Amino acid sequence: MDFTGDLPAQVRALATQGVDAVLHLAGDGVQLAGLLRPGGRLASALGLSADAAEGSGVTVHAIMADTDAQTLGSLAAQAASGALRVPVTATYPLEQASQAFADFGAGALGKLAVTCS
Numbered sequence: 001m002d003f004t005g006d007l008p009a010q011v012r013a014l015a016t017q018g019v020d021a022v023l024h025l026a027g028d029g030v031q032l033a034g035l036l037r038p039g040g041r042l043a044s045a046l047g048l049s050a051d052a053a054e055g056s057g058v059t060v061h062a063i064m065a066d067t068d069a070q071t072l073g074s075l076a077a078q079a080a081s082g083a084l085r086v087p088v089t090a091t092y093p094l095e096q097a098s099q100a101f102a103d104f105g106a107g108a109l110g111k112l113a114v115t116c117s
Helices: 007-014 029-033 069-081 094-105
Strands: 019-024 036-044 059-062 088-093 111-115
Touching: 019 029, 029 036, 088 094, 094 111
Parallel strands: 019 036, 036 059, 088 111
Antiparallel strands: none
16 A cells, blocks of 8 residues: 555455454554455554444554563663664654654654664
C-alpha cells in the first residue's frame, strides 16, 4: 500500500468487503478500523482503545510492550552484542528536536534520533 495515497480506496480495491485483521503500528487507528469487515480484529501498538471503534462490529486489542527488567536486560544484551540493531535514518541535535518531531509527524521513514552532544 502507498501510505501517502488514499489508503481506504487501495484496501477496498483489494478487499471489497473489508479485511479480516489490521495491525495498527502507525496512522489513524479509527480509519484503519473502518477498513475491517464486521467481526474483524485490530491489534494496536499505539493505544487505540475499543471505545474508538465502538459500534463498528470489530474487536480492538491493545498490544503494548512489556518493559520488565528481564525484557529490558535481554534487549540491552542483544544491542551490546550487535544481535539487535536499530538503523537510524536521521539524527538531530537537541536544538532541532522540534524539527525531529515535525518530520516524524509528517511520516519520515525510518528511526529518528535526537542527540544531546
